[in-house]
Each structure stands twice: as structure tokens, then as C-alpha cells.
Amino acid sequence: MxxxxxxxxxxxxxxxxxxxxxxxxxxxxxxxxxxxxxxxxxxxxxxxxxxxxxxxxxxxxxxxxxxxxxxxxxxxxxxxxxxxxxxxxxxxxxxxxxxxxxxxxxxxxxxxxxxxxxxxxxxxxxxxxxxxxxxxxxxxxxxxxxxxxxxxxxxxxxxxxxxxxxxxxxxxxxLDEPERTGVAEPVVAEVIPRRGHATRCEDVPSTEESAPAAPLVTLISGRGGCGKTTLAGAMALRASARGLRCALIDLDLMFGNLYALLGVEEPRDAAPLAAAVSLGALTEGELVRASMRVGPGLTLWGPVQAPEQAELMGPVVDELIPLLRREADLIIVDTSVTWTDAVAASVAACDRCLVVGDDRVGATAAAERAIDLAARIGVSRTKMVSVFNRCSSREGAEDAAARFEFTTALGMKARIDEGGSDLPGLAAVGRLDRVLAQPGAFQASVCALTDTLLGELGCVGAADDAPAAPAEPRVRIRLPWKRGGGWEP
CATH class of the missing domain: 3.40.50.2300 (Response regulator)
Incomplete structure (x- = not known):
């Protein structure tokens, strides 16, 4: 022997x-x-x-x-x-x-x-x-x-x-890989060369060419404070609870706080990814070291620790999104009010663009400008969804929601109910997951919107409560979907 x-x-x-x-x-x-x-x-x-x-x-x-x-x-x-x-x-x-x-x-x-x-x-x-x-x-x-x-x-x-x-x-x-026996699976992607090199990210061979690309959902708004970040985190939690590998990207690169809402105790700086891309390649190790594990099936990237480095992240998003499309089941991107190159790249590549607004003064006009900008970079209105946030039973709330939907004039519409007095406090201490675990109007409306989008995008049936699983197991690079994404030298 x-x-x-x-x-x-x-x-x-x-x-x-x-x-x-x-x-x-x-x-x-x-x-x-x-x-x-x-x-x-x-x-x-x-x-x-x-x-x-x-x-x-x-x-x-x-x-x-x-x-x-x-x-x-x-x-x-x-x-x-x-x-x-x-x-x-x-x-x-x-x-x-x-x-x-x-x-x-x-x-x-x-x-x-x-x-x-x-x-x-x-x-x-x-x-x-x-x-x-x-x-x-x-x-x-x-x-x-x-x-x-x-x-x-x-x-x-x-x-x-x-x-x-x-x-x-x-x-x-x-890792959250399907159970295997016998010979270990090879890693699919080794190095993702930057744009302009002989081999581009999209050209890296895959052993599962028939595997569908993960859909990308991007949330935009014309002004801050409309609850877009909270909604992005809640939708990602819902998708991961449905059994999907969800990649969450915070492109409010200067002052984003998605990691805080989701309870990440050791945030990771996304800026090293820009250095890696500038050197010619984005490797698996660098991708993992910049990631933050939120929970089973949910991994977060962004923002950058030094706000002045945000302008360097455009090429990173160009490389990151195609890679995650192959390795995740769903990508959700939160954006900033200011459209940097990174934000524009995510919007241009999206499969669904959620335009979020509320009943505050100027929110509807700002949403109109955001829709116009998205349309000018190539996003069709059929991909856009009008999302009126913080819908409540207060007097005039129904009229405000109707005005927002009429003015934005998008075919797809959704309303997210107010989260109540517990939502700000729980989100402030990183327990947004607890809000999703409590039955209520906010939880029901977030789940309904997320499930509808998952059904439309082919991730999981909207009425199917069982965890989703790919028809054929994919050979993936080993992103930290299950274990922590932190790296210690």
C-alpha cells in the first residue's frame, strides 16, 4: 500500500x-x-x-x-x-x-x-x-x-x-457547503484580475457554467434618514433566514453603519480591497479578510475606515459584484445619498432597484431625482420598485403614501409599516434580528417585500417557507458564510 x-x-x-x-x-x-x-x-x-x-x-x-x-x-x-x-x-x-x-x-x-x-x-x-x-x-x-x-x-x-x-x-x-463524501472539492476562483488585464473577472472559468448568477438588489434614495439602511439589513436577515447565502454590501462608504445595526462587534475595513485591485488582482484571502460574518448565510462588506478612501472603491465594486454573483445566492446593496462611482456601478448592475422614501418634506422630489439618475445610467423603470417606508395609521399617512407612489410612477410598489418604538432601540444595539423575530406590522411587511422579490428573481418561491437550496450543489470559493470572516495575523 x-x-x-x-x-x-x-x-x-x-x-x-x-x-x-x-x-x-x-x-x-x-x-x-x-x-x-x-x-x-x-x-x-x-x-x-x-x-x-x-x-x-x-x-x-x-x-x-x-x-x-x-x-x-x-x-x-x-x-x-x-x-x-x-x-x-x-x-x-x-x-x-x-x-x-x-x-x-x-x-x-x-x-x-x-x-x-x-x-x-x-x-x-x-x-x-x-x-x-x-x-x-x-x-x-x-x-x-x-x-x-x-x-x-x-x-x-x-x-x-x-x-x-x-x-x-x-x-x-x-462552511455552509452541502455535505460531501470522498474527494475534496477544488476551489473555483483563485485570482480575479482587475479590469484592463488580459483576463477579466467575468472570464474566470467556472466548473458550474450552468449555475445561475445571483441577483443583485440595490436600495437607493434621494435623501438620508428614510430608513433605507435598516430596510437593507432587515431584508438580508430575512433572505438568510430563508436558507439563502446573502452577500450584503454597505456602499455608504464614508459613514455607513450597517455593521452596527447587525451587531458586528469587530468591523472590518473594506479599503484593503482597493489596494489589492490596484496591484492587479483580488484574491480570496483578501476578500475574506475584509468580510464580516453576521450570521449563518449572511456576510457583510463595507464601509471603509478612513472616509477619504471611499473614492477608491469604484474599481473594487466592479470586481466584487461579478465574483459574488457566482458565489452567493443573493446580493443586497445599501447605498449612500451621494452617488460615487461605486454606487453608480451597483445601481447599473442591479436586477431590482428599490427607491425608498417616506412622508417627510422633500422625500418624494428627491426620489424622483434618484429615479431619473438611475434611468440615465441604464436601469429600466421595469426594474425599479417604489418603496414607501414608515407607513403608519397616523392621519394623512395613507395620502402621503399614495402621493409618493403616484409621483414616482413605478409599476411595482411596496409599503413598509412603521417599526414602533422598539425598532430604533434594538437597531442601536445591533439587534435588528430581534425585530425580525417579533411578529408585527414591520416584520410582516419586510418579509412580504423580501419574499416577493425572491420569488420574482427566482431565488425561492414567495409562498415557500422551507429553506431554499440550489437544485444542484455549486462548487464555491470558501467565503465565510457560516464561520466568522475575521482574520487575525
Whole structure:
């Protein structure tokens, strides 16, 4: 029986370590683990099953040494290969003392430290072929490209390894992916080149060409304070509760607060995405690091921490929306009153444009101007929906709603009832989800609007209360739909 190899390495180092293993065991089965602790735990699991394994570790010398020293002694490890970029004889001696049977020094293709990675990104801008940066190993459970996971030969090993990985932090199991057995799924998208390069975001090949693109719903208004942000968050919560993977984007980039309404305790800055796009590519790791996990199936991006960086986000939205169309089931975008390039890009790409207004003075005229601007950038009126917010039983409220709908003159109309005195307080402390969980006029009207849009856009039947699921499971990049999107260096 061929030896099972454990590869402990970053994503970009995997092809090199795979070649080294193949040169020694052409038919070897390879299982990748994501750190020293996981490597030690998996080796111990195979040892308990009396299965012989080989170990290959690729990283900077200090990390290789850490991984080898963490290996449990008296375990059936037949070979231990250490690959590191350093050519230090003292380091090599320490690696052999730690249990390495072979040391490959001067492996320059391996990532050394964060400075080396940044230097590689800079060199790529100068004309070198684009290649993916190392994945965020805390968000992804498998490297880019084709890989082989170990198929343990005995039933005992098949039971021991999943238990060991679960205890050591197996991140792939935390994803909202359909249950799978057998060979691990490859990651679909590695790098999304920026516009103007030979390969554009839309041209990245997908293994599921027939998978429908996620519809995009954008909310606009002509003036602030009409409740558009609250409505966007509430609709996203409803969509995720219906079983959809909902990507929520806050394009009120300067002063947006969707993360606060949704209870995100550690907001993430979206500005690094602009730096990534300016360097020529938007990678999965950067996308995950900028994301915020709200709840199962709901992930948020935006705003930027420094308001002056908002003007840099136009190219980011150009890249982000096509990527999320392939990986999400629904995209909801909240916008600012001021139409930046990013806002205009989201409006132009939308499948439904919700024009939100209320009964305050000037709201109807502002909504008219927003409709006219959306029409001038190519959004047909058949895609627009008139949404009158804070509809109540107060005297004159019905007349105000009727005037708003008559003036905007859109074929699709909706009214959102007032949320009552509890809504501002709960939203202020990040418990908008609790508002959606309480039966009431606001909850009923938000659910009715969201369900109607989902039905029209083909996401889920409007009258179907069961969680939605794709007809055919899609192979997706590993966005943090279920686990946290935060990243710690």
C-alpha cells in the first residue's frame, strides 16, 4: 500500500511540495493540514490506527522547526521532508535533530514572511505573471488548484482523522457547503484580475457554467434618514433566514453603519480591497479578510475606515459584484445619498432597484431625482420598485403614501409599516434580528417585500417557507458564510 503523506504548507507552496512527494511516491495520497497543531493531531490519529505516514513541511525555517518539534514521538512516520527558503547549516542541523529525514534548503518559491509576499505582489505589477497569494489558512481548508485528499485505507482511520481535525480546528467543516463524501472539492476562483488585464473577472472559468448568477438588489434614495439602511439589513436577515447565502454590501462608504445595526462587534475595513485591485488582482484571502460574518448565510462588506478612501472603491465594486454573483445566492446593496462611482456601478448592475422614501418634506422630489439618475445610467423603470417606508395609521399617512407612489410612477410598489418604538432601540444595539423575530406590522411587511422579490428573481418561491437550496450543489470559493470572516495575523 502506498504511503499516505501529510503536507503542511501554504497554498502557493503546495505545487512544489506535491512535486517533491510525487518524486518519492508517484501514487501517494496527499492530505493537506493547515498548521503545526493540526499536523501533530492528524499524525497521532494515524498512529492510533497503526497507519504509516510521511510528512512534508514547507515554510520559513522557524515554522518548519516548530512543526517538526510538535510531532509526537514514537509515531509511524516513515519520512519527514523539510522545505525552507533558508540555507543556514545551523538551521538544517536543528531540523535533522527535530526528526527530519531530508532537508531541502534554498527553496525560493516558498513564502518566507509577509515582507516577501508583499514584494512578490509588487513584482507582479511590474509585469510578472499573476499568481495567487497564500490563502488565509484560517478561512480556507484546502489550497488552490488540484489536490488529492488522503483516503484512509481502514475504517478506523476514516473515523479517527475527522475527529482529530475537528478538535484541531478543521475549517472546511465550518462552511455552509452541502455535505460531501470522498474527494475534496477544488476551489473555483483563485485570482480575479482587475479590469484592463488580459483576463477579466467575468472570464474566470467556472466548473458550474450552468449555475445561475445571483441577483443583485440595490436600495437607493434621494435623501438620508428614510430608513433605507435598516430596510437593507432587515431584508438580508430575512433572505438568510430563508436558507439563502446573502452577500450584503454597505456602499455608504464614508459613514455607513450597517455593521452596527447587525451587531458586528469587530468591523472590518473594506479599503484593503482597493489596494489589492490596484496591484492587479483580488484574491480570496483578501476578500475574506475584509468580510464580516453576521450570521449563518449572511456576510457583510463595507464601509471603509478612513472616509477619504471611499473614492477608491469604484474599481473594487466592479470586481466584487461579478465574483459574488457566482458565489452567493443573493446580493443586497445599501447605498449612500451621494452617488460615487461605486454606487453608480451597483445601481447599473442591479436586477431590482428599490427607491425608498417616506412622508417627510422633500422625500418624494428627491426620489424622483434618484429615479431619473438611475434611468440615465441604464436601469429600466421595469426594474425599479417604489418603496414607501414608515407607513403608519397616523392621519394623512395613507395620502402621503399614495402621493409618493403616484409621483414616482413605478409599476411595482411596496409599503413598509412603521417599526414602533422598539425598532430604533434594538437597531442601536445591533439587534435588528430581534425585530425580525417579533411578529408585527414591520416584520410582516419586510418579509412580504423580501419574499416577493425572491420569488420574482427566482431565488425561492414567495409562498415557500422551507429553506431554499440550489437544485444542484455549486462548487464555491470558501467565503465565510457560516464561520466568522475575521482574520487575525
Amino acid at each position: 502506498e504511503t499516505i503523506w501529510l503536507a503542511c504548507c501554504a497554498c502557493e507552496a503546495y505545487p512544489q511540495i506535491q512535486r517533491e512527494i510525487a518524486a518519492r511516491s508517484p501514487q501517494a495520497k496527499i492530505m493537506r493540514v493547515d498548521g503545526a497543531a493540526s499536523l501533530a493531531t492528524v499524525v497521532l490519529a494515524f498512529a492510533q490506527a497503526e497507519t504509516e505516514v510521511g510528512v512534508a513541511v514547507a515554510a520559513s525555517g522557524a515554522r518548519v522547526l516548530e512543526a517538526l518539534e510538535a510531532l509526537p514521538r514514537d509515531t509511524p512516520v516513515c519520512q519527514v521532508i523539510a522545505l525552507c527558503p533558508e540555507t543556514d547549516a545551523a538551521l538544517a542541523a536543528r531540523l535533522f535533530q527535530a526528526g527530519a529525514t531530508e532537508v531541502i534548503a534554498g527553496a525560493r518559491a516558498l513564502p518566507d514572511d509577509s515582507e516577501e509576499e508583499e514584494r512578490a505582489e509588487t513584482e507582479r505589477v511590474a509585469g510578472a505573471p499573476a499568481r495567487p497569494r497564500a490563502c488565509d489558512e484560517e478561512a480556507f481548508g484546502a489550497p488552490h488548484g488540484d489536490m488529492r485528499m488522503a483516503s484512509p485505507p481502514e475504517e478506523a482511520v476514516a473515523e479517527a482523522v475527522p475527529r482529530a481535525l475537528a478538535g484541531a480546528g478543521s475549517f472546511a467543516d465550518d
